[in-house]
Amino acid sequence: MRIILAEDNDILRKSLSFFLESKGFIVDQFSDGKDALDAIAVNNYDLILTDINMPGSSGMEITQHVRQSLNSDVPIIILTSSGVEQTELDSFDIGANEFIAKPVSPAVLLVRINKLLKSHLR
Amino acid sequence: MQHDNFPIPENELQRLAALRRYNILDTLPDHAFNDATKLVSYICGVPIAHISFIDESRQWFKSEIGIGLSEVPREISFCQYTIMESELVEINDTFLNERFKDDPNVTDGFKVRFYAGIPLTTPDGYNIGTLCAIDHVSKTLNENQRNALSIIAKHVIVQLELQTKNIELDKQKKIAEKAVFAKDSFLANMSHEIRTPLNSIIGFTDLLAQTNLDEVQSEYINNVQIAGENLLLIVNDILDLSKIESGNLTIDAEPFNLKKTLKHVYNLLKVKVQKDVEFNLYLDADLPEMVVGDQGRLNQILVNLIGNALKFTKEGEVTASVKKVDETESSYSLKFSVKDTGIGIQKSKLKTVFDRFTQAEETTTRTYGGTGLGLNIVKQLIELQQSEIHVKSELNRGSEFFFTLTYKKATQSQSTLKMPSKNDLGQLKILLCEDNVLNQKLVRSVMNNFGFELDTAVNGEEGIELLKANKYDLVLMDLQMPVKDGYQTTEFIRNEMNLDIPIIAMTAHSLVGEQERCFKVGMDAYVPKPFKQPALLQAIKTVMTKDTAAEKKRILDLSFLDEMACGDPDFRQEMINLFIEKIPHDIAQLEEAFKNENVLAVKMLAHNMKSSLDIFMLEDLSNCVAIIEEEASTGQISTEIFDKINILHCGIHETVKILKEL
Numbered sequence: 001m002r003i004i005l006a007e008d009n010d011i012l013r014k015s016l017s018f019f020l021e022s023k024g025f026i027v028d029q030f031s032d033g034k035d036a037l038d039a040i041a042v043n044n045y046d047l048i049l050t051d052i053n054m055p056g057s058s059g060m061e062i063t064q065h066v067r068q069s070l071n072s073d074v075p076i077i078i079l080t081s082s083g084v085e086q087t088e089l090d091s092f093d094i095g096a097n098e099f100i101a102k103p104v105s106p107a108v109l110l111v112r113i114n115k116l117l118k119s120h121l122r
Numbered sequence: 123m124q125h126d127n128f129p130i131p132e133n134e135l136q137r138l139a140a141l142r143r144y145n146i147l148d149t150l151p152d153h154a155f156n157d158a159t160k161l162v163s164y165i166c167g168v169p170i171a172h173i174s175f176i177d178e179s180r181q182w183f184k185s186e187i188g189i190g191l192s193e194v195p196r197e198i199s200f201c202q203y204t205i206m207e208s209e210l211v212e213i214n215d216t217f218l219n220e221r222f223k224d225d226p227n228v229t230d231g232f233k234v235r236f237y238a239g240i241p242l243t244t245p246d247g248y249n250i251g252t253l254c255a256i257d258h259v260s261k262t263l264n265e266n267q268r269n270a271l272s273i274i275a276k277h278v279i280v281q282l283e284l285q286t287k288n289i290e291l292d293k294q295k296k297i298a299e300k301a302v303f304a305k306d307s308f309l310a311n312m313s314h315e316i317r318t319p320l321n322s323i324i325g326f327t328d329l330l331a332q333t334n335l336d337e338v339q340s341e342y343i344n345n346v347q348i349a350g351e352n353l354l355l356i357v358n359d360i361l362d363l364s365k366i367e368s369g370n371l372t373i374d375a376e377p378f379n380l381k382k383t384l385k386h387v388y389n390l391l392k393v394k395v396q397k398d399v400e401f402n403l404y405l406d407a408d409l410p411e412m413v414v415g416d417q418g419r420l421n422q423i424l425v426n427l428i429g430n431a432l433k434f435t436k437e438g439e440v441t442a443s444v445k446k447v448d449e450t451e452s453s454y455s456l457k458f459s460v461k462d463t464g465i466g467i468q469k470s471k472l473k474t475v476f477d478r479f480t481q482a483e484e485t486t487t488r489t490y491g492g493t494g495l496g497l498n499i500v501k502q503l504i505e506l507q508q509s510e511i512h513v514k515s516e517l518n519r520g521s522e523f524f525f526t527l528t529y530k531k532a533t534q535s536q537s538t539l540k541m542p543s544k545n546d547l548g549q550l551k552i553l554l555c556e557d558n559v560l561n562q563k564l565v566r567s568v569m570n571n572f573g574f575e576l577d578t579a580v581n582g583e584e585g586i587e588l589l590k591a592n593k594y595d596l597v598l599m600d601l602q603m604p605v606k607d608g609y610q611t612t613e614f615i616r617n618e619m620n621l622d623i624p625i626i627a628m629t630a631h632s633l634v635g636e637q638e639r640c641f642k643v644g645m646d647a648y649v650p651k652p653f654k655q656p657a658l659l660q661a662i663k664t665v666m667t668k669d670t671a672a673e674k675k676r677i678l679d680l681s682f683l684d685e686m687a688c689g690d691p692d693f694r695q696e697m698i699n700l701f702i703e704k705i706p707h708d709i710a711q712l713e714e715a716f717k718n719e720n721v722l723a724v725k726m727l728a729h730n731m732k733s734s735l736d737i738f739m740l741e742d743l744s745n746c747v748a749i750i751e752e753e754a755s756t757g758q759i760s761t762e763i764f765d766k767i768n769i770l771h772c773g774i775h776e777t778v779k780i781l782k783e784l
Contacts, residue, residue, distance in 0.1 A: 009733035010704060010734075011734045015686040015697055018686060018688070022688040053726075053729055103682070
């Protein structure tokens with residue numbers, strides 16, 4: 001299973017990558033939203049994990065691009081530290097599958113990823 | 123822009139401007155408006171109700187029941203006609219109405235059979251929207267229902283006005299906060315600028331007074347000393363006042379010896395008594411020895427009140443007395459009174475004597491001196507301790523000022539306060555980091571008097587070099603220095619050199635927070651400038667004989683990181699190293715952005731730091747950056763951000779230090 005992770009905080013990105021790799025995923029990590037979008041265009045990812053606020057492109061823009069321009073239904077999980085309800089509503093509105101508030105619990109993240117991958121493959 | 127397909131009010135441009143002023147279009151749903159819409163539906167007994175605003179092209183629904191749309195084109199709305207009116211428009215049966223009987227919303231669409239709409243009129247008379255009740259059957263409202271609709275419409279406008287005013291108020295509040303912040307910084311700087319030279323004047327005068335002088339010289343020096351002390355009092359008064367005003371003055375709750383404090387005040391002021399005046403201190407026999415409270419502020423209050431009494435009394439008596447008036451299981455209530463037989467205060471002036479810059483008589487300042495701030499400060503200091511001051515007075519007979527303070531009882535262990543050891547400290551070798559030449563000389567003389575050896579560095583960098591080359595017992599650290607300031611130098615000594623040599627901060631800064639920051643970067647004591655020789659000696663004694671008992675340290679919880687690392691120690695260490703490398707850099711950038719008032723950068727940096735802090739479960743610091751981010755989102759630099767950055771700075775350096783020791 002190949003996951004793309006877009007997150008601009010180095011420590012969080014490296015930790016999450018390490019955690020997911022330990023759980024058997026292949027993780028491509030990016031700190032810039034634009035770079036992540038370029039990678040999504042050329043690679044086949046099973047799941048997209050993205051922060052909202054990033055340099056380059058935001059997580060919202062990535063989600064919108066994947067759904068509208070690439071016309072792909074690859075599962076997307078949005079991570080954010082925003083406690084604002086509207087952000088969550090907006091995330092689902094533009095087509096994200098999950099919305100996880102930071103700080104992200106690795107265990108919870110893993111459960112959600114597995115759930116999404118399972119239902120997507122079915 | 124010419125629309126032929128809907129009627130346009132003649133004041134359309136002004137009407138649109140009025141609408142835009144409220145910033146209501148395309149906002150999120152709001153309870154207040156939803157409630158009003160529900161009321162309309164209940165009161166009129168209709169399935170459709172809404173509150174809408176009409177701009178140049180559309181009718182936008184702020185709140186609706188039974189419509190399910192967020193907006194409709196202006197030309198198809200019923201309300202395009204209602205905003206042309208000044209009162210309720212009621213169409214009992216649209217089938218019978220010439221204008222509407224063939225309207226698509228009547229024949230089809232919403233199947234509107236009954237329509238009642240009232241314009242939402244701003245206080246300056248523009249119809250910016252409508253409040254409507256709609257039904258699928260014909261209907262006639264009764265008088266009460268019509269009245270209710272116009273009342274609700276008025277409330278909707280009141281609500282809008284209120285929201286706009288709240289936003290405006292919030293903006294003004296931020297501006298005011300910024301002004302207070304600027305004033306505080308100005309005062310802190312001013313205090314530094316004035317107190318540094320004053321420090322030298324008072325210190326050298328002290329030293330000069332200890333040399334062999336003839337009688338005339340002694341008198342001159344004595345006068346200089348008095349003037350210097352007075353100037354210091356004035357500067358301190360102004361600073362105190364600014365601290366009280368900005369809410370930065372806190373009342374300590376430390377155990378102290380009450381009787382000793384009172385006797386100290388008495389001895390201090392005894393020298394000022396004029397020859398025909400008797401000055402007495404009466405203490406109740408059952409006064410407690412030790413209480414918990416703010417000794418410094420009690421001192422200040424009494425010195426001020428008694429000082430005044432002595433100043434205004436030419437003959438007779440000045441009496442200070444303290445009585446225990448109440449005692450509970452946990453506290454004592456003590457009544458303090460200062461009574462004199464001086465010039466007294468006119469009845470008409472009794473109310474204003476506590477006001478700022480108001481002395482009882484205009485001529486008082488000329489005759490007796492003073493800043494006119496003293497009593498105001500006393501009053502506020504007493505109020506800060508949840509009490510109030512009272513005055514009784516009769517002109518030419520005398521005055522009495524009295525107040526009651528409640529102090530917590532000291533516990534057994536607090537009562538046996540450890541006195542600083544009297545044993546001789548021997549010949550200490552001391553390093554002074556100080557850039558001001560006069561201060562260097564002053565400290566050198568004082569240290570020589572104490573019999574200590576002193577080396578001087580003109581900045582932190584040089585101090586560090588000296589520390590590397592020699593062995594010292596103690597560092598005296600000025601805070602403001604070129605190249606490396608006192609904070610940076612202390613951090614370097616603690617974190618890079620890993621030395622636990624006692625460091626005493628010497629600072630002319632007087633704002634609250636300064637002292638806390640000194641302790642947080644790892645200094646051991648704090649002596650304000652201009653320093654008094656006994657105070658400095660006391661601080662040296664305290665740090666040299668300090669218990670080496672383990673200090674309270676932050677306890678780090680790395681369980682989150684461990685979970686991420688899945689038990690891999692190398693990865694765990696890699697992340698710790700990354701944190702140690704990255705986060706001090708982040709906070710430096712944040713401080714820089716704050717200094718440059720780059721609000722956007724402050725917001726983004728704070729946002730980014732949050733994730734790092736969360737991984738190390740530094741909840742308090744994570745909350746700090748969340749607040750910084752939130753405050754910065756308002757687009758203004760606030761004192762709140764300044765405070766939080768300070769706390770963050772200290773917390774991060776403490777954490778990094780602990781992580782390095784792991």
